[in-house]
Amino acid sequence: MLKPIAWVLTAVLAAVSSMAAAQVYPSKPIKLIVPQAPGGATDVFARYLAQQLGAVWNQPVVVDNRAGAAGVIGTDAVAKAAPDGYTLLFTYAGSQAVNQSLYSKLPFDSVKDFATVTPVATTPFFLVVASGSPITDFHDLIARAKAQPGPVTYATSGNGSINQLLSESLNIEAGTKIVHIPYKAISAALMDVASGRVDNAFAAVPSALPLLKGGKLRAIAVSSSKRNSSLPDVPTIAEMGYPQFDVRPWWGVLAPAGTPKAIIDKVNTDVAKILRTPEAQRFFHDQGADVFVTSPSDFQQILESDVIKWAKVVKASGARLD
Incomplete structure (x- = not known):
């Protein structure tokens, strides 16, 4: 009987620890890594969100552009970061969902090594x-x-x-x-x-x-x-004349796998509140984008589905990066 009790106690302590972490989060600056160069859509969206979150959290949210290798360099930095919510990834489907098929070997798994936090926008x-x-x-x-x-x-x-x-x-x-x-x-x-x-x-x-x-x-x-x-x-x-042609990639926030659920939920909730404001909706509309709000679990399903979808496109195109 001791082992089941120990497991329960461990689970309870983990949950309490996660909740406590979320209650004080964030207590220091957050790094938002963008795996693309400045000036593109990913960078523009990330900087707007960083500014808004910084105001909500009363903590600096610093955008860190780490471009290179089709997004692999910046993405890998987040995959290997401490899962404490202070290093987040702002990326888009074209990097996160596609690279898994473009490279025969990546230093990370685009799905397993990340926790989906929240989508932010879609744009054609x-x-x-x-x-x-x-x-x-x-x-x-x-x-x-x-x-x-x-x-x-x-x-x-x-x-x-x-x-x-x-x-x-x-x-x-x-x-x-x-x-x-x-x-x-x-x-x-x-x-x-x-x-x-x-x-x-x-x-x-x-x-x-x-x-x-x-x-x-x-x-x-x-x-x-x-x-x-x-x-x-x-x-x-x-x-x-090409009725099946319909591409509207997402942009969103991910965290290292193992990040406490309470922190993920807090970031998701705070981003959703920002995206629902008229000011945010006007900003994204002016950029030709639509805000996209959903749960971390739904976002997870979208990522997994996109990995499969883009794998078919990569195979048909013959594109490879190694």
Whole structure:
């Protein structure tokens, strides 16, 4: 009888310890690691959330950009961090759910080594060309690619990025051979599209909007099944003959596996309160994104499902990073 009693006592003590940790959390600055370069959608969303959480918690929430290896470097840093809630990961589906299939061996497991905390937003990708590009619209791009296999090019934020997988998905769907030109960051990729050095690119709405509004880029399609409210005149790829094309990646917060449930629940609750405010909803709407609130367990199911979904896309595209 002693062993079952010992197990119960251990469980109770663990629960009490977790609750106590949450009651005083956070009592010092929090590091929010972003595994992408500054300037992209992940960085923009992370900095807004960090500012809001810092005000709520009365503690600094410091954004730490650790770009490299398609997000692996920053993600690995969080996987190996102490599971105490003071090192969190702000990432997106294109890194967390895709890398598991792009690499034959990762220093972490994208699902098992993390605790899902909360999603924050979803946003589609615009397919963009230079404002002065001779490519008039989506159908013209496909026609040119089919007539001249090879010379038509697309830019991405790097090999294995979701930008590449979107373009390769389009190649598969449309039967084209648009050529990949990888960059180290989406900002550099978009500048070369704007200058005409590269023909087109898929870019998350927040990354593309400044150049679209500034007249340097022109959107010819959007990746979601519904049009985006920031540019409602831009048609979806689905409505132009590819009905299965519907991509709206999530952005969200994860923690190292083993982080106390009470801390995870607190972060989830506080982020949800922020996202439900008119100010936050206006911010994300202005970025062309939709706020996304759900529980840690639901977020876990979404991550696991996305790993399976993107594995099929990676296999079909032939993309590999090792």
